Amino acid sequence: MQIINLNKFYQFEIKMFIKSHYLLKHKSVSNNKGTMVNRISISLPSQLLNRFDKSMNQAGFTDRSKAIQEALYSFINEQNWNDKEDDDNEKNQNGVGVIILLYDNHIYSQDDKSIRIQHQYNNIISAATHIHLDNDKCLESIMVRGKKKMIRDLAKKLSENRGINNIKVHYMSLI
Numbered sequence: 001m002q003i004i005n006l007n008k009f010y011q012f013e014i015k016m017f018i019k020s021h022y023l024l025k026h027k028s029v030s031n032n033k034g035t036m037v038n039r040i041s042i043s044l045p046s047q048l049l050n051r052f053d054k055s056m057n058q059a060g061f062t063d064r065s066k067a068i069q070e071a072l073y074s075f076i077n078e079q080n081w082n083d084k085e086d087d088d089n090e091k092n093q094n095g096v097g098v099i100i101l102l103y104d105n106h107i108y109s110q111d112d113k114s115i116r117i118q119h120q121y122n123n124i125i126s127a128a129t130h131i132h133l134d135n136d137k138c139l140e141s142i143m144v145r146g147k148k149k150m151i152r153d154l155a156k157k158l159s160e161n162r163g164i165n166n167i168k169v170h171y172m173s174l175i
Contacts, residue, residue, distance in 0.1 A: 077171060077172045080148075080171070080173050081148075081171040091147065091148055091149040092147050092149065093148050093173055093174070094145070094146065094147060094148075094174045095145070095146075095147075095148050095151060095171050095174055096143075096145040096171075096172055097143075097151055097170050097171035097172060098141050098142065098143055098144070098169075099141070099144060099151075099154065099155050099158065099167065099168075099169050100139070100140070100141050100142075100167070100170070101114070101138075101139070101141075101142070101158060101164060101167050102137065102138075102164070102165045102167075103137070103138055103140070103161070103164045103165055104136050104137060104138075104163045104165065105132075105136065105137075105138045105163070106136055106163075107162055110138075110161055110162075110164070111138070113161050113163075114140065114158065114161065117154070117158055118142065118154075120157075121144075121154040121157075123146065123150075124144050124145060124146035124154065125142055125143070125144055125154075126143045126144065126145055127142075128142045128143070129141045142154075142158075148171070148173070151169070151171060155169045
């Protein structure tokens, strides 16, 4: 009968875990596209991880790493758009996006004002869709591509109209 000293066994396991954790945390590997990626570890409350996994599955992701990458891209793009103190490089960076407007078309000739503004920015507008929600309310989505500053200027001009109930800009940097 062999007696195993569990204390030494656990110490060995802990050392191996720490070494492998350190290597995983700092190791760069190549993904299936040949791009180098960094393998990291993060600590999350279990409730947050459970909610993330549920959302990830509902969105159709089968790979947690890919879902986290998408969440990070979304976070970075949102912060990039919300950064009001852009330097010249950021103002001139190319991006794409959608400007979504909800407005009352009977207030202050909103339709005409929106069209006039859009014609001033036709060099960055790729397409626009206008939907009548009811007798008074309209939803308009304007697909844009171009310099961040121009997209921001267009959104600002559109938001200044009194008939606008809500405006949402979804911007993605092309960098």
